[in-house]
Amino acid sequence: MRTKLGNTMLRSRTKRTIKRSDDTSEGGMRKDNTWNVSVNTDRPILEDDAHLKVSYTPGKKGGNFGLPLGAKLVVPDGIFNKKDSITCEVAPPTQRWKYAPVLPIHEHLTSEIFQFTSTVNILKKSVVIQIPYYPIDLEHSEINVKGKWKDEKEWVDVGFLRKEGGKTPCVELEIDRLGIFVVTFTPKKEVFDVTIQGCLYNSRLSKYITIRFPKKTTDKNFQCAIQINPISPDKIRLAKQNFPHETNELVETSEFIDIIPEVPVTFKRAVTVKLPLPAGFEESDEMKTDDVAVLQKTPSGWVNVEGNYKFTRTTVTFDVKTLSTFCVALSKPGRKAVLHRCITTLEGRVNRDMGEILVFINLQEKLWVVVLECCPLKQKDDKVAERKEKGYMLIEKSQIQSEEEKKPLFNSRRPPPISQKQKTPEVNGFEIFDGMKWGVEVTDDIKVSYDSDFLDNKELQFFKYLPESYKRFVIEPKTNEEKGLIGNISFVPMYTADQLNKFASTIKFKVEIPEDSVRAYFKPEFVPEEPKPEKEKPSINFDLNLKQEEKKDEPFVPKFKPIPTTVMERLMRTSRKPIVLEKESRILSGKSLMTLSRLVPEGLTLAVHLDLPDSTITGLGFDAISNGLGMVDVTYKILLYWKRQQKDKKDGAVNNLSMALRDMGRDDIATVVVERHKENKDLTLDCFTKS
Numbered sequence: 194m195r196t197k198l199g200n201t202m203l204r205s206r207t208k209r210t211i212k213r214s215d216d217t218s219e220g221g222m223r224k225d226n227t228w229n230v231s232v233n234t235d236r237p238i239l240e241d242d243a244h245l246k247v248s249y250t251p252g253k254k255g256g257n258f259g260l261p262l263g264a265k266l267v268v269p270d271g272i273f274n275k276k277d278s279i280t281c282e283v284a285p286p287t288q289r290w291k292y293a294p295v296l297p298i299h300e301h302l303t304s305e306i307f308q309f310t311s312t313v314n315i316l317k318k319s320v321v322i323q324i325p326y327y328p329i330d331l332e333h334s335e336i337n338v339k340g341k342w343k344d345e346k347e348w349v350d351v352g353f354l355r356k357e358g359g360k361t362p363c364v365e366l367e368i369d370r371l372g373i374f375v376v377t378f379t380p381k382k383e384v385f386d387v388t389i390q391g392c393l394y395n396s397r398l399s400k401y402i403t404i405r406f407p408k409k410t411t412d413k414n415f416q417c418a419i420q421i422n423p424i425s426p427d428k429i430r431l432a433k434q435n436f437p438h439e440t441n442e443l444v445e446t447s448e449f450i451d452i453i454p455e456v457p458v459t460f461k462r463a464v465t466v467k468l469p470l471p472a473g474f475e476e477s478d479e480m481k482t483d484d485v486a487v488l489q490k491t492p493s494g495w496v497n498v499e500g501n502y503k504f505t506r507t508t509v510t511f512d513v514k515t516l517s518t519f520c521v522a523l524s525k526p527g528r529k530a531v532l533h534r535c536i537t538t539l540e541g542r543v544n545r546d547m548g549e550i551l552v553f554i555n556l557q558e559k560l561w562v563v564v565l566e567c568c569p570l571k572q573k574d575d576k577v578a579e580r581k582e583k584g585y586m587l588i589e590k591s592q593i594q595s596e597e598e599k600k601p602l603f604n605s606r607r608p609p610p611i612s613q614k615q616k617t618p619e620v621n622g623f624e625i626f627d628g629m630k631w632g633v634e635v636t637d638d639i640k641v642s643y644d645s646d647f648l649d650n651k652e653l654q655f656f657k658y659l660p661e662s663y664k665r666f667v668i669e670p671k672t673n674e675e676k677g678l679i680g681n682i683s684f685v686p687m688y689t690a691d692q693l694n695k696f697a698s699t700i701k702f703k704v705e706i707p708e709d710s711v712r713a714y715f716k717p718e719f720v721p722e723e724p725k726p727e728k729e730k731p732s733i734n735f736d737l738n739l740k741q742e743e744k745k746d747e748p749f750v751p752k753f754k755p756i757p758t759t760v761m762e763r764l765m766r767t768s769r770k771p772i773v774l775e776k777e778s779r780i781l782s783g784k785s786l787m788t789l790s791r792l793v794p795e796g797l798t799l800a801v802h803l804d805l806p807d808s809t810i811t812g813l814g815f816d817a818i819s820n821g822l823g824m825v826d827v828t829y830k831i832l833l834y835w836k837r838q839q840k841d842k843k844d845g846a847v848n849n850l851s852m853a854l855r856d857m858g859r860d861d862i863a864t865v866v867v868e869r870h871k872e873n874k875d876l877t878l879d880c881f882t883k884s
Contacts, residue, residue: 245283250276262305263361267321272313279311279320279371286661290650292373294339294348301627303327303336303658304376310343315776316369319783323356325363326376327658333398333423334378338364342372352787354826367783367833378658382420387454389414401469401508404452407462415454417516422449424543432542435624442528443535444484445471447521449543454516463512470507471523486529487511488536490518495533495540548625548655549573550684552702553585558713561706565633565682566663567655570622591681591701623698627657631684635668639680639704642667653684668704675712680704777842778870780850785869785876786832792862792881793854796828802853803835844870 245261252275255268260281268279284292284306292306304326326336340351351374353364364376385394387406396402396419404417424446433440447469470485487498487509498519503510509521522532546569553564564585568576577587631653641647645666655662670678684700779785793799800810813834817827839846847870854863865880 245285246280247282248278248280250278260307263325264307264363265323269318269320272316272318272320273311277312279309279313282308282310284308286656286659286663287646287665289656290652290654293654294341294375296377296628300337300377300379301658302375302656303329303378305659306373306375308373309371311371316371317776319367319369322366322368322374323363324366324374324376325361327660328362329378329658330423333381333421335381336364336376336378338366338374338376340366340368340372340374342370345372352783352829354829369777369782380420380422382418384416384418387411387415387417399469401467402450403467405465406460407464410460410462410464411458415456415458417452417454420451420453422451422543424448424539428542429539431547432539435542435547436538439538440535442524442531443539444523444525445473446523446536446539447471449518449520449540451518452516453518458515460514463514464516465510465512466516466519467508467510468519468521470504470509470521474523481526482509484524484526484529485509486522486524486532488520488522488533489513489515490540491515495536497530497533542624545624545626546570546657547622549622550631550653550700551576551580552588552682552704553580554588554704555583555585556706556710558716561668561710561714562665563668563682563704564663564665565653565684566661567625567629567631567653568662569625588682588702588704591703625655625657627655629655630687632687633664634683634685635680636683637680638671638678639668639706640671642669652687670711670714673715675708675715677708678704678706678711680706778844778847779873779875780847780866780870781836781839781842782875783833786836787829788876788878789862789866790825790828790832791878793857793859794824794828795857796824796831798857799828799853800831800835802856803831803849805831805835809834 247259247261249258249266251258251268251273253270253273255270255272258266258268260266261283264281266279266281273279289306292308293302296302304324307322307324309322324338329336336355338351338353339348341348351366351368353366356363356365366374381398383397386392387394387410389409389411391408391410392404392406394404394406394417396404398419398421402419429440429443429446433443450468452466468487474485482502482504485502485504487502488495489498498511498513500512520536522536524532524535548567548569551564551566551568551573553566555562555564562585564580566576566580580587633647633651633653635641635647647664647666653662653664668680680703682702682704686698790796797810797814800813813827813831816822817824836842836846839849847866851863851866854860854866862881866876869876869880
């Protein structure tokens with residue numbers, strides 16, 4: 194579990210900020226200005242013309258501000274001047290390709306992309322940002338926040354706190370630099386050390402996983418990582434539906450469990466591994482342990498692990514000489530030998546769903562809009578109904594006859610014999626996976642308008658964990674002929690050999706535009722003529738002004754003697770010393786403090802050496818116990834609280850921090866802190882690995 198301890202510290206500061214904002218009517222308006230677009234719904238509104246961009250002028254007092262999709266911004270006082278502004282913009286689905294980071298295959302987006310800009314280049318203090326994300330399976334996954342700072346090209350991991358309990362889960366960032374931020378998630382992974390003296394390791398991810406390394410298994414020490422990839426019953430059902438011949442013998446399987454050493458190695462002595470049985474397994478007359486097999490992934494494919502198995506009610510234990518990916522599967526009676534074929538097919542379906550590409554068109558008089566959308570098959574009806582309410586029409590997929598079907602099978606007139614072989618059932622849709630891309634081409638009588646960004650990016654990308662994945666652009670006729678038009682929109686899947694899909698192929702959609710719509714498109718717009726101005730008739734004024742015009746008194750302008758420059762200098766001279774704003778040390782940035790929290794999890798001990806009040810330490814301790822927080826999060830919030838109390842946030846604060854670390858006996862960390870402060874660099878984990 195991660196933090197709710199940050200709520201206590203932030204709550205006090207937020208209340209003080211709100212009080213300052215309530216003093217004026219302008220502050221109250223800014224505080225309540227939140228958008229009605231929420232990420233809490235299953236299908237939030239993410240159209241290009243939605244309110245996905247907002248700007249504020251916080252002024253010198255700062256305040257709390259609502260952002261698109263339920264995000265929030267807390268600005269302390271003293272950062273902005275009266276006319277300075279800060280802007281938050283959420284990338285709509287058609288613009289994600291401009292901002293989305295390139296992620297590894299195991300990392301996925303789980304939030305929209307938020308971009309922050311400001312008229313102030315360097316922030317004097319840190320601002321607090323809350324970014325919502327879409328719920329994920331936290332049992333097997335963990336979230337991360339990636340950021341790309343302004344004027345930089347590389348994405349980096351950003352320190353954060355996870356906040357739950359509200360309508361929408363979100364992450365909280367405390368940053369002194371603005372940029373682009375997005376929430377991602379990866380499978381949970383745990384790493385443990387194996388020595389030449391052996392090791393017995395019980396996994397924290399699952400109480401049913403245990404690995405025992407005998408003494409002198411290898412000649413050198415190494416690290417080993419464990420990761421669990423769950424398999425939902427829907428994936429097994431889908432694999433059996435689409436691949437009945439390959440998966441017919443499979444009844445049930447456990448998760449895919451990765452036990453990977455940092456370097457591939459063949460052990461001198463066998464390693465004993467204990468794994469969980471399939472969730473629904475119960476030994477009976479129909480389901481016996483004789484039909485249970487442990488399968489291991491090797492460079493040549495999946496194989497059955499040979500040897501004697503030891504069973505309990507929930508686990509199976511076996512010996513192996515190498516470690517890789519394992520799973521435990523249950524077959525039909527007497528069909529255990531072919532389970533490797535079933536698991537090979539199932540492995541390729543774990544991260545895939547059945548999906549469909551939808552093409553919509555909206556023919557207005559002078560504007561033809563096309564929407565290309567990729568969605569799971571179960572959402573197709575809802576997507577179609579929603580688009581039709583907005584005036585769009587669904588275009589049916591064209592029937593493309595393959596070359597094999599065009600060729601006659603026999604030259605004789607006699608019809609071919611009917612094959613008795615069982616046919617594979619027809620499948621609606623095709624397999625899609627997160628990040629899958631399609632190349633899009635628009636041909637024949639229509640073309641894409643130059644006003645659209647289609648020429649900059651001709652791809653449609655599917656984001657599995659986000660609610661919308663579509664591309665929208667404007668089309669127009671290729672020529673000026675007023676006749677019915679027929680165009681084609683084709684999709685070519687872009688994937689590598691290891692991502693080969695059985696059902697994915699080139700798809701074409703035939704777009705027919707009637708002649709009436711074409712005539713209306715070319716019909717000149719009616720521009721009403723401006724009325725000609727009427728000539729004014731001359732008017733004669735018969736009133737004679739016999740009185741003489743009175744002379745107006747000119748205003749008296751007093752004359753002043755010029756003031757000597759010496760007197761002006763004396764009057765303009767100020768007795769106050771100039772205020773010099775010093776930028777805080779990089780050691781006190783949010784990223785550096787999060788790194789320090791991971792290295793020194795004893796937060797309450799550190800608080801004592803930092804001379805924090807006993808009442809504050811007691812409050813933090815009880816808050817941590819009540820919320821079940823980890824010590825890393827407790828230490829991070831203690832460091833944030835201590836940082837706000839420091840007047841000298843440069844040399845003085847760093848000296849106090851290093852002295853507290855040395856009092857705790859962490860001279861190694863204190864030395865690195867002082868060195869990084871002198872170099873004016875952030876504190877990272879790499880500093881300690883190098884040292």
